[in-house]
Amino acid sequence: MTEHRKLSPGKLIIASHNQGKVREIRALLAPFGIEPVSASELNLPEPEETGTTFAENALLKAHASAQGADCVALADDSGLYVAALNGAPGVYTADWAEADIYEGGPGRDWYMAMGKVEGKLSELGPDTDRSAYFTCTLALAWPDGHAELFEGRVHGNLVWPPRGTMGFGYDPVFQPVGFEKTFAELDPQQKHDISHRADAFDKLVKACFDQPV
Ligand code: IMP
Numbered sequence: 001m002t003e004h005r006k007l008s009p010g011k012l013i014i015a016s017h018n019q020g021k022v023r024e025i026r027a028l029l030a031p032f033g034i035e036p037v038s039a040s041e042l043n044l045p046e047p048e049e050t051g052t053t054f055a056e057n058a059l060l061k062a063h064a065s066a067q068g069a070d071c072v073a074l075a076d077d078s079g080l081y082v083a084a085l086n087g088a089p090g091v092y093t094a095d096w097a098e099a100d101i102y103e104g105g106p107g108r109d110w111y112m113a114m115g116k117v118e119g120k121l122s123e124l125g126p127d128t129d130r131s132a133y134f135t136c137t138l139a140l141a142w143p144d145g146h147a148e149l150f151e152g153r154v155h156g157n158l159v160w161p162p163r164g165t166m167g168f169g170y171d172p173v174f175q176p177v178g179f180e181k182t183f184a185e186l187d188p189q190q191k192h193d194i195s196h197r198a199d200a201f202d203k204l205v206k207a208c209f210d211q212p213v
Contacts, residue, residue, distance in 0.1 A: 007034075012072050016039060017038075017040045021197075039065050046061075058149065059139045071143065074139070076138055077136075083132060084128045097110050097113035131156070132174065137149060137151050152203065153196050158174065
């Protein structure tokens, strides 16, 4: 059996500048006596995601924050795999939303990104397989260079038009298996019970925490 390094209560950097992810990770950490601080609160630089896998990118972000703040750091790299698009947008999920939408600089336009996925699916015809899954890789890194990795998934189908106002990113078009609502229509607690992030987080908790405090 693999020996995992345990995480003690105390400060932990959430190595993300994505407010949606930070909010969800904070809620998932709440029962464990952890004091989460986000990388943006500490003005830590955001490393470029140059990896070609979720694990590489999660490790890049976690190590950068762990070194920058001299503290344990948790990073999440996640994305959407669409079966009929051979897994796209996959590791490039965030890139599909890059757009010049704000005055004075680029930003992320999720409606454009969801529309891009829908456009490619509709090119394949009305009977196209609309199944997809979200994947989340969590990397936990210590300042001495040690790291732990955990992966979680949630399966579902893509709907159109987008529905709901909660959540973030592609939530309005993702309907998890067994539910009539999209992630953006579900109560955040219901999303936390079943999401890819919660699945990866359960694995991290079993490996690295003794038990909730
Ligand atoms: P990255 O992990 O920062 O490269 O970004 C992955 C992108 O995947 C996010 O910016 C979101 O658009 C999308 N994504 C990841 N998790 C979720 C989720 O829980 N709901 C909706 N979109 C998500």
